[in-house]
Amino acid sequence: MRTPDTFDAGIIGAGPAGIAAAVQLARHGVRAVVFERGPTGGLLRTAWRVENFPGFPGGISGPALAALLDEQFLASGAELVHEEVSSLDREEEFLAVRTVGGDVRCNAVIVASGTRPRDVTDPDIPPEARDRVFREVDELRGVRGAHVAVIGGGDAAFDYAMSLSEENDVTVLVRGSSTRCLPILATRVRSRKRVTVRMLTRITTVAKGTGGRLRLASVSGGGDGESTSADIDADYLVLAVGREPDDGFVSEKLRRDALALERRGELLFAGDVVNGIFRQASIAAGQGTHAAMKVAAMLRERVGAGVAREETRVAGSREESR
Template identity: 30%
Template sequence: MLLTVDDDPSVSRAVARDLRRRYGSEYRVVRADSGPDALDALREIGRRGGRVAVILADYRMPVMNGIDFLEQAMDLFPRARRVLLTAYADTEAAIDAINLVDVDHYLLKPWQPPEEKLYPVIDELIAGWLASPDPAAGETRVVGHHWSSRSYEVRDFLARNQVPYRWFAADEPDGARLLAVAEADPAAIPVVLTPDGRVFTDPDLTELAAAVGLQTTPTAELYDVVIVGAGPAGLGAAVYGASEGLRTMLVERRATGGQAGQSSRIENYLGFPDGISGAQLTDRARRQAVRFGTEIVSAQPVTGLEVTGPTKTLTLGDGSQVQARAVVLATGVAYRQHEATGLAGLVGRGVYYGSAATEAEACAGQHVVVVGGANSAGQAAVFFSRHASRVTLAVRGPDLAASMSSYLIDQIAAIDTIEVRTCTTVVECCGDEHLDSVTLLDANTGESTEVPASHVFVFIGAVPSTEWLPERVVRDPRGFVLTGPDLVHDGRRPAGWALDRDPYVLESSVPGLFVAGDVRAASVKRVASAVGEGALAITLVHEYLARH
């Protein structure tokens, strides 16, 4: 855009007319009658992600003169070229403006003919602006503090949902400029600016999802199958359900992919000899499910399940309800909370559950501690070794072989910057604004060692997300859902089972409620097995719907 501001209506119309005549096919010309009005216009342009190439302002304006206006405009659009319109008597003030407040040029009024006195100047300024343009418009922008748990939560949510965004630190010039554009309180961060110009201060994830274009509410009241959880099992079920003609809805509380979606590199998944990142695999599966007709509802937890005859009623986090003829439970597991002293207060400020690939750049040259001994921890150690100066893999057990694939053990052994410390636990995390150090306890020697560390990534244990299920859904003592043969003992079917058949192999103690992936008791914790169970669950859904 080209913006011109002048309190004289005739001059304002004349400059806008001449600019449109020459540049109107490529640039929108915006006109304002005062400095404050022009600043409001610039803020609105900024909120909408627009770009301003040249600003022309009259020197003699009431309330705010042209120099003061251009100085404030520079804070909003620092790359825009600035021109002061002056009378001959104000030439000295114009020269001072060039020297003192970085005005790019001044033009004497009148500028007739424009072909000689206006257009050559604007042509040169636009050429300079094009050589160093504003950041591209059309992106979601996030302003926050790096060591803020809420800022991290927003960034992680956008990244895991494949939403392009640009990150700005609030205490740096570009971040401060965006806060000024949004007229947002610097203390109320994170602030999210969407491409359509809306501003969200410290949004919850459902609000944020809707703002960036993700679907957050169902479009129908009844589905053939509702899949709860969008990890590999849920995505597998969605692809096969929708492709086989079932009206399918997939609902996810956070982001598609689950824990697998956070994996930096999956190298033992069939069909990808060079490996694939969890994010790439997730994105392909999500697009495939959508292409077949799956409806994906994001940022919505399922908080309740009620069975009324053959229909299941699911209650979502916003209180709305949806009905399904069959349900596939694929909620996966969450990492078990670590009990080290001081760790809970530093989550999102140096301590993270899962891989948190958005932190990779911040790990450059730092010491990183990865806690855990399974594949996910090993993949994270390899990934962060490409950025950090040193990675410590803290493993509670005596070796890696019991829980980690051999190919990954070999990779770790070949990387000099990774130190594997077995029989070791993190017992304390220290830091004020962010993590500064961790204390490691060696179970063999009983010795504790405090080491500097900027980041800790936790990959321990597995806790199923099943607390919202009704009591009649039978679970093992750890909360994993029992299915099929595990529900039948000495020929006795589970209590309340009214059908004249045993539960199908992936069916829970509630007829028509199937379970796939890590949330199922005794499941194999691998991506391939989860995808396979998701596909098998749909085969069983077909059989169930045909009979009931």
């Protein structure tokens, strides 16, 4: 449902940043619509264990934390549109959010769309093998008794190895001579019986072998500069080789005007989409709250100045914050 087609605020993405923004806007009495193309909770759904989100002294599994955020989101009463945003642009004095369902006009928009897996061309994945190669680990949820190869040497690759090795054998293939992940994560992975970590290993080709399994041709370099080749058979391959901001739907014009729009509290970016290497759930949630407060302040000012549009309704108190 999304009637009418004009809202005080739009939020693109329902991960920790978008959910925190929705919850905060509700506290200010701002009517918000949230666009989410997948399940709510964002990347947290793929995290094995989150130990640095305040309030959970013993840590909490990613899916469990995502479920709690989802519960809080539902209670906020924000309207959820389960559609992908294809463009965000200026339309008269509004920002227009476009999905397959049509355009929704908003007085302000918070972009909380996170990141997407970086495109990789090395190794080349032939079309016939693509049904067994994944970029997000939650696509393998429910797989049991398989051998999963994971390419990558960062936090995501090692976190995926922890999740996947609960029910499968896992080989982590690291190109370099050292990992880039948190030492505590590397130690945990190495103590898991069902995980093998192969350093200095580069996958050169991926092919579909017998029985539909994947055959990964690898080259391993030794410390003395020599290299050996070997084939690795796996049921599935996960590429954990980096992520990039998922903001391709923002128009060029809005990008050019972004600074001025941000100052006015009309277009704000929150969470992983703008955080570079500082991608953490608590940072994203804090930025979502911050963005929502700026939007609420802008809307209050408009009402106070008597220039609010008919559709702009900022209900509730005028307290700055509680």
